[in-house]
Amino acid sequence: MSWLDVMSGEAPLVVAIPHAGTDLADVGGFRSEWLARRDADWWVDRLYGFARDLDATVVRTGISRSVIDVNRDPSGASLYPGQATTELCPTTTFDGEPLYAGSGPDEAEIARRTERWFVPYHAALAGEIARLRVRHERVVLYDAHSIRSHVPRLFEGQLPLFNIGTFGGVSCAPALSAAVQGICAATGQSHVLNGRFKGGWTTRNYGEPDKGVHAIQMELAMRGYLEEPEAPDEANWPPDFDAGRAAPMAAILGDILQCCVRFAEEAQ
Incomplete structure (x- = not known):
């Protein structure tokens, strides 16, 4: 499928990239195509381009999260009850601006998008995890994300640079989250474990440490690898990807x- 990239490796690591896509496919009615693409996890696929050198498996969708968010609960239930968030098929941007000129997708349209994009993406992800579990006693699923550093509707002030999510310690072994947190701490940069972003549907759905699947989400503040303007607009957003600017973050x-690979291999 042209919108779904699955690059299979043999290391006990799956890197999921659900939000770097900008393809609006056959979905119309958006007030602005730029607005419908603005909240992408810009350039995360390029930032993690080195993952293939580790023989990791990478599963990436090119579909925009504004069409369907493959990291949301397919039932429509909120992942963060009581907090601002966006839906399975978002009707607003992160800042609360309406995405559609009209009322947005109805139940039939949401079901169509779910069947066309959500279901195949997760079938691919589940299939790759199952394939690796045949060979490895442990597999780590690493869900790769990023977001603007300032989104007042979603969080106060400036987001920490590294936001590690393990669904409150449920989705992976404490040893793995502690090791990842230790690497972040050693950089001297701001970091948090299970802060505002505790892990989305992917982390919560697949993380079963007792069954050998350890899931962890990393939400990066974009300032860590690109030049963020104070106020994104059509003239300055998204910033170009600068490999030199991103290199220190890519190294971390x-x-x-x-x-993550070492942790998984310790069980062999």
């Missing part, structure tokens, strides 16, 4: 992914 993330 390389250490983190290698740590």
Whole structure:
């Protein structure tokens, strides 16, 4: 499928990239195509381009999260009750601006998008995890994300640079989250474990440490690898990807992914 990239490796690590896509496919009615693409996890696929050198499996969708968010509960239940968030098929941006000129997708349209994009994405993810579990006693699922550093509707002030989510310690062994947190702490940069972003549907659905699948989410503040303008607009957003600017962050993330592989291989 042209919108779904599955690059299979043999290391006990799956890197999921659900939100770097900008393809609006056949979905119309958006007030602005730029607005419908603005909240992408910009350039995360390029930032983690080194993952294939680790023989990791990478599963990436090119579909925009504004079409369907493959990291949301397919039932429509909120992942963060009582807090602002966006839906399975979002009707607003992160800042609360309406995405559609009209009322947005109805139940039939949400069901169509779910069947067309959500179901195949997760079938691929589940299939790759199952394939690796045949060979490895442990597999780490690493869900790769990023977001603007300032989104007042979602969180106060400036987001920490590294936001590690393990669904409150449920989705992976404490040893793995502690090791990842230790790498982040050693950088001297701001970091938090299970803060505002505790892990989305992917982390919560697949993380079963007692069955050998350890899931962890990393939400990066974008300032860590690109130049964020104070106020994004159509003239300055998204910033271009600068490999040199992103290199220090990529090196840290390389250490983190290698740590995930070592953790999984300890069980062999």
